[in-house]
Amino acid sequence: MTDSLSPDEARELLAVGGAAYGRGDLTAALATFEQVARSTTGDLRISAMINAASMSDELGDHASAVDRYHEALAAMPADARRIRPAALINLSQALQHVGDLDGAQTALEQARSLLTDAADDFEDLRVPCLLSLTAVAIHRQQWAYAADLAHESLEAAVRSAPNLAGHPLMNLAAVHFETGRFDLADDFAGQALAAFDEAGDSNAFAETQQNLGIMRARSGRHEDAEPLLLESQRYFEQAGVGHRVGIGLKVLAFVAEGRDQTERASALYRRSVEHFAESGAVLDVADVNTRLATLAFSTGRRDEGEALLASAVETYAELGLGLHCAQVDVWHATLLEAALNVDPDGALHKRAVDLAVPAALTIDAVRYSLPNGFQREQWNRHVADPAMALAFRLSYGCGDALLVSDLIEVHCAGTALDIGRSTGSAAPTLPLVMPDLPDRTPDVSTALHLGAALAGVAAGAGLPVSLPPHLTMSVGGRVALEPYIAEAEKRYGRPIRDSRSVPAW
Incomplete structure (x- = not known):
């Protein structure tokens, strides 16, 4: 001792x-x-x-x-x-x-x-407290609240802890980036870099370089992103910050993938997995495995891609992250759809349908649980609508008229069916950052109980609503999509329909 x-x-x-x-x-x-x-x-x-x-x-x-x-x-x-x-x-x-x-x-x-x-001499602690509250608000996509907290923390930092001013500036950059104000995001990130440089905070300076590189990579500015990523990468490798090294390698791989440098992207992704695994970042490992699977599919190594996707789903399932599993299944079905465009196969098509439909129904149901109209509109536009469109295309492509009819009844034709989008598409590319998922389900005990059509409208407007009911078909009395709904709730561990049942007509 x-x-x-x-x-x-x-x-x-x-x-x-x-x-x-x-x-x-x-x-x-x-x-x-x-x-x-x-x-x-x-x-x-x-x-x-x-x-x-x-x-x-x-x-x-x-x-x-x-x-x-x-x-x-x-x-x-x-x-x-x-x-x-x-x-x-x-x-x-x-x-x-x-x-x-x-x-x-x-x-x-x-x-x-x-x-x-x-007492007032604790003012220096109020700044990091506000910074952390901002980070939680950003995680929860509460953008207006996050912006207010960021401004409040910036004022407090300028007043009592100027060496910390870079952090609220970077939070403002993140808020503006996520709400589509890319020029403002770049400006605030530049101010944050200058603030950290002036404060002599080399760690925060390198993190901000990397974060700015990530923002530029996500918005397609790969040439502007790479120098920032490489410089911050050298710093984190020298400092032995394994998780940050893994992040940098993943983003550099994404940039290489965007340039069709498949071998370089694969090598960088595999190196990032090693760093994530060493630091115990299992969610990051699962994310990168999904990206490696995409590369494997694009080069005809479907069995390898299937194994990597199964590993990612297994990780998310063990952690109780059913929605992450659904997102991977939608992406899996997207990759299968691209493969079918090259080599049609009936059994493979059916497998794609069996993946896409339960996952799309689960992802579509998420919007009913989101707390405001902006989040619901964003979720529907960027996640739910593409997932449902995929389910429609695959169902139509395999000639299952009953399934297509049920999807239209359940979804009330809310997703336009464009068959032309199902053929001749380029190899799919996974976004650098998958859409954020809600971290909790709100209390809907006082929510409106509406039919499927009105529930969808209300969810889009931001009104609190319960999940849509089951639809009972007038002919035969069967429940539309019943086997797919049951499979979705079993596979992803969350309800996607209310216990009520209403007639379709």
Whole structure:
């Protein structure tokens, strides 16, 4: 066991760890903070535990970071009025990284409550608290609220913590980018880079470079994205930040894929998987496997692509992420449709239908659970409508008139059927960022109960509505799409229809 440190020795080592972090050597900083945590007691030990948790989070070991923060919070005395909200804010960031938005929100609300009752000298903690609240709002696509929080945190940073001003500027960049204001997003990201450079924060500067590169890659500006991605990549590789290295490799692979550099893209994707796997980022591994599957399909290696897609679905299913499974199944069916355009095969066509229809019904039902009209319109335009159009095309292509009829009845002809789009298409390309999924299902106990047609209209307008009912066909009394609805609810683990049943006519 390491010998005990005197308070002065512990403070000196904490400073050494801080210096290592400042120059980008996160691994050395983590080892130093762990040494202090093992070898001292009291406030110094708690500070070292929190710093070690922060290093774990930045190095990509998010689950370990959450455990370390909880351990530090449990070790704190009841009167730790300053360090407790700081630890809660940092905990919320780690919880966001593992996808626990509810836990992150709870931690931030606790921190904000403590800071509301605190003295003015706690102003420096209010800024990171607001920054984390902004991040949660961005995750939940609450764009107006996120923008308000970003402006509030920017004002607080300029007033009391100018070295942190780059963070709210980057949050404003993210909000503007996600709402289609690309020029403003670029401008705010540039201001963030300048702010981090002035503050001497090399880690945040590199992260912002990478994030700006990602935004440019997503908007098709590959030539502008690549220099930023390569420069930030060199920094993260030298610093040993495995998760960030994996992200950079994935985006560089996406850029290569857009240039039809298939071999380079595949090699970069595989390297990114290695980094994600080492840091325990299983969701990122599943995402990249889906991208590798796309490349495999495009080069005729369908069996390899099928195995990669099955691996991604298995990961999402184990984590209870049914909607992610549905998205992968829609993409799987899209890849099969492209293969059918080259080599028609009846059995393969039926398999594509069996994937596409339950997944499209599940994805279409999501809009009823979204909290506002903007989110519902975006979801319908970018996710649900293309998925339902795919289901229509594949059903029509396999000659299943009854299935097509049921889809029209259930969907009330809400998706235009353009058969011309089902042939002669280029190899499909997976977007760099898949559409965000809702993290919770709202309470619909007081929602309107409408028929399928009116429910769709109300969902589009943003009114709270329950799921649409089952449709009972007048002839024969059967339920439209009953086997596909049952398969969807079983496969994806969420209801897509209300328990009620109404006649189709």
